[in-house]
Amino acid sequence: MTDLGLYALRLGLLICALGIGAGIFAGLAHREDWTRVTERAVILVFAATSLAMLALFWALGTNDFSLEYVAAHSARTMPLHYRLGALWGGQAGSLLLWGWMLTAYAAVAIAGNRTQNRKLMPWVCVAMLSNVAFFLYLVNFETPPFAEVPHTNRLSDGNGLNPLLQHPVMMIHPVMLYTGFTGFALPFSFAFAALVTGELGTTWFRTTRRWTLFAWSVLSVGIMLGGRWAYEVLGWGGYWAWDPVENASLMPWIAGTAYIHSVMIQEKRDMLKTWNLVLIGLTYGLCLFGTFLTRSGVVQSVHAFANSDSFGRLFLFYVSIMLVAFIAALLFRLPNLRSGNKLESILSREASFIINNWIFMAILFVVFVGTMFPVFTEALGGVRRILGPPYFNTFAGILALLLLVLTGVGPLIAWRKASVASLRRQFVVPATVGAATAIGVIVLFGFSPGYWAISAWGLGAFVLTTIGQEYTRAISARTQRRGESVGTALATLLRRNQRRYGGYIVHAGVVILLLGISGAAFNTEKLENIRPGDSTTISDFRLHYLTADPIPAQHYGGAKARLALYRRGDRDGHSGTPLAVMTPEKRFYWLEQQPNSIPAIYSSWREDLYVILTQLEPDGSGTFKIYHNPLVNWGWSGGVIFVIGCLIVLWPHPTGEAGSETSA
Amino acid sequence: MSKGVQIAIGAAAIAALLGWWGSTQMEAGLSFQYFQELDQFQANAGDMVGRSARVHGYVANSSIERDVEGKRVLFSVQNDPPHGGGPVGQTLAVVYESLETPDLFQDGAEVVVEGQLVLNRGARVFVADNVLAKCPSKFEAQAGPAEKSSIEL
DSSP: OHHHHHHHHHHHHHHHHHHHHHHHHHHHHTOHHHHHHHHHHHHHHHHHHHHHHHHHHHHHHTTOTTBHHHHHHOOTTSOHHHHHHGGGTSHHHHHHHHHHHHHHHHHHHHHHTSSSOTTTHHHHHHHHHHHHHHHHHIIIIISOTTOBOOGGGOOSSOOOOOGGGOSHHHHHHHHHHHHHHHHTHHHHHHHHHHHHHTOOSSHHHHHHHHHHHHHHHHHHHHHHHHHHHIIIIIOSSOSOOOOHHHHHHHHHHHHHHHHHHHHHHHHHHSOOHHHHHHHHHHHHHHHHHHHHHHHHOSSOOSSOOOOOHHHHHHHHHHHHHHHHHHHHHHHHHGGGOOOSSOOOOSSSHHHHHHHHHHHHHHHHHHHHHHHHHHHHHHHHHSSEEEOOHHHHHHHHHHHHHHHHHHHHHTTTSOSSOOOHHHHHHHHHHHHHHHHHHHHHHHHHHTTTTHHHHHHHHHHHHHHHHHHHHHHHHHHHHHHHHHOOOHHHHHHHHHHHTHHHHHHHHHHHHHHHHHHHHHGGGGOEEEEEEEOTTOEEEETTEEEEEEEEEEOOOSSEEEEEEEEEEEETTOTTTTTSOOSEEEOOEEEEETTTTEEEEEOEEEEOSSEEEEEEEEEEOTTSOEEEEEEEEETHHHHHHHHHHHHHHHHHHHSOOTTSSTTTTOOO | OOHHHHHHHHHHHHHHHHHHHHHHHHHTTOOOEEEEEHHHHHHTHHHHBTSOEEEEEEEOTTOOEEETTTTEEEEEEESSOGGGOSOOOOOEEEEESSSOOOTTOSTTOEEEEEEEEEEETTEEEEEEEEEEEEOOTTTGGGSOTTOOSSOOO
C-alpha cells in the first residue's frame, strides 16, 4: 500500500508536468482538444494524490512504523482519530495535504466549467498544475512522506504526536487553514488566465466567487479555531498572541477580506479592475508566504521552528516565480485595465469601500512589519529586535475601530453620491444608539476600560443598529406591501437576497467577536500558592483548593487538582453548593517525555474563570495561575454567528442564480 | 483635483497622524525588545544593562531552584544544549520573579527569557519577567531536520 502511494506521487508529478505542457500548447494554439487533455491531466493528478493520501492514512491507521513519517508522528497508544490526524501533524504529510487540496479545487473548477469559460480553462489548469507541481516535487524529493526507516533502526512503536496537538480542535484546525489557503489558488488561477487571455471582464471573479467565499469562510473559522485551541491547550489564558504562526494565517485573511469587498465595486461600478487583480495576487501570495514563514524557521516562533535551509530557499523560489509570473501578466495587460467609471464623491459607497480596502492594507502592513521586524532588523543592524503584542494591539486595534465605522457606513450609504437627506435617514438612529452606548459604558465603568473598549462598544452598537434597521425596514416593507408574515418575509429576504442579508449577519458576528475581545480590557490574573483546604479569591469568585489526585495511568499520567468554585458573595461558601468543581491537570506524556498542563475553564456568558495547575510543590502546596477573562464567550458566539452568516451567503440558491438582487 | 487624489491626501494625513499617535503610545513603555543568542548577549552585556531583551539559550543542568516562599525561580542558562557534550561556556544567572514556569521548562530545555540585565554588586543577573520553553532537543535527534516534535502549521 505504501509503495502504491510512493508510485502514485511519482506518476502524479509526471502527469502534472505533461499537463502543464499540454495546457500551454492548448492556450497558445486555441486548441479545444488539447484543453480537454490538460483537464484530464488535472483529474488524473487528483486521482494520484488521492491514492497517496489514502496510502498514508492506511499506513497511519495500521501502525506501519517502517515509514519514517509514521514513526515520527504516531504511536500505537494513540487513539485512531489522532493517528489519522497525524497526517497533518508533520511537514511531509501536511505538504501532501496541500497538494491534494489544490488538485481537488482544480477538479472542481473543471467540473463546473465543462461548457463555459473554455478560453480561460487551459490557463487555469496551467496555473493550478504549476502550484500542484511544486508540492508534488517536495513530497517526491524533499520531504517524502513514504520514506522508509532503515531496517536496522526499525522500532515496534513510534514517537507519538506532540501532546499539544492531541486535541479535538487540532483534528480540524489545520485542515481548515489549508482549505482556505489552497482555495485562494482558484481565483488566483482564474485571474492569471484572465490576464493571459485578455478576458478582463467580471467573469474571472464571478465564476470563482462561491469557492472564494467558501475558502475565505473556512479560513476565518480555521483561524478562530486556532484561537480556541490556544485557549484550551496552551494554557496562558489567552487566545491570540500575535505569534508569527498566527500572523501567517491572518495576513492572507486580511488581504482576502479586502478582495471579497472590493470585487463588489468592480461588479457594480466597473472600477478598481487592476486593484482587484493585485489583491488576489497578494492574497494567494500571502497564503504561500505564510506557509513559507512557518516552515522555514525564518522567524522564530514560540510554537513553530522546523528549520531547514534548503526547504526555505525552495519555497521562496516558488513563491517568487508565482508572483513574478502574475505581476508580469498584470503589467502586460495594464493598458487594457481602464476603469469604466470615476469616483464621484467621497460620500458614496464606492469611496467607503475604497477606504475599507486601504484600512485593510494598513492592517496588513502593520502585521507584516511586526512579524518580519526581527528579520529586517537583523539584516540592517545585526541585533534581532522583536515587536511585542502592544505594538500590534495599538496599531491594528485603532485600524480595526476605523473598519468598524465603515462596517456600519459602507453597506448603507448610497452609490455615486449620498444626499444629506439619505444620510440622515440611514444614520441618525444608529449614531444616536452608538453614542448612547459609549456614554453608558463610561457611566458604568468610567474611563477604566480604555479608549479601545469604549469605542468598540459605541461603534459596535452603531453597526448592530444599522443592521437591525436594515432588517426591520426590509421586513416591514414586505409585510405591508405583500401582507406576508414576519417569518415569511425574513425567509424570503434571506433567500432572495442572500448575499446582502447573509453579509449583514457576517458583519454582526464580527462585531460581537470584537466586543468579546474588548472584554480583555477587564482581564485580571494572579499567581497563587495555596495549600489543600485553603482558598484564594479573584474578581468576585472564591476558589477553594480541595485535593490533588493522581490521574489514572494511560498513555499519560500526572496529577489533577480539584478546586471548588464559589461566588464570593456566598458567606457560607463551604456548606453552599459550588458553582463548579474545577480540575486543572498537569499531565506527563510517557512516550513523548513531555509534560502538559490542561487548564480548567468555567465559562458563562459574562466571563470565564481559567485555572492552570502550574506546579505541585514538594511541600504539598499547589501553585495555580488563575485568570478572570470577561466576555470570552462573546468572542466564540460571534464566531458562530459569523458561520451562520457565511452559510446563508453560500447556501445553494434555488434558481441557480445566486443573489441576483444584491447590492451589498 | 480628482476625488481619488483628495481621498489619497486625506488618507495620508490620517495615516501620518495615526503613526505619530502610535509612536507616542509605543514610547510609553511599549517599545520593542532585542533578541539575541546568549553568547551574543554576553558579548554586548555592557550595553544591554537595563534594556528590555529576549535571550535564547538552554537551561543548565541541575540549576533550577524553585523558591516557593519567595515566589521566584532561580536558574542559569548556557549557550549550547547541555546534553550536546560541548563546552558549558559562560552561564548567565536568571531570576524569574514568578512561580509560573512553562510545561517544558526543565534541565536542558531550550528557553527564551524575556526581561532585562541588572548589575547586582558587580555580578550580572538577568531578571526575567517571562520565560518561554521549547521541546528539549533530545527529540530532535531522532528525526530528520524538518521533522521535529514541534507544531507545524
